[in-house]
Amino acid sequence: MPTLAPAELSRQLRLGHSPDLTRRRWIIGLSLVTVAAGQIVTLYQTGVISHLPDPPLAILDSDKVDASDYAYKRLQMPDAPAMIVTGGITTILASAGGQERAATLPWLPVALLGKTLIDLVTNVQLGREEWQENKK
Secondary structure (H helix, E strand, O other), X not given: OOOOOXXXXXHHHHHOOOHHHXXXXXXXXXXXXXXXXXXXXXXXXXXXXXXXXXOOOOOOOHHHHHOOHHHHOEOOEOOHHHHHHHHHXXXXXXXXXXXXXXHHOOHHHHHXXXXXXXXXXXXXXXXXXXXXXXXX
16 A cells, blocks of 8 residues: 655645645535534533524524434434534545545545445435424
């Protein structure tokens, strides 16, 4: 497996410019927004905080949704910690490898694509389920 020197990897990831790096940076940023949301919801779902603010849409009730049976029915745990893990895995896959990783480590972009497709299917299914169980 080809590797870059740490200093070169750092330089490429921080300072490099390419359409691929731009896409990867967007994926990393959005994944970390997911992680941050998961952290806040986990605080609520585990009783560290007692209320979640609602997004500015009248149809949304964060406390109702994140305290519902739906949010606790898998693996004997709240669902938000899983958001943190899945966002972290996506961040790892998007941040791994240098600017030319598609040529030097072609399995990384394939793994990221696979993870993204799994997330898409899972989130559509869970979104439908959540909407049915929690609509006002």
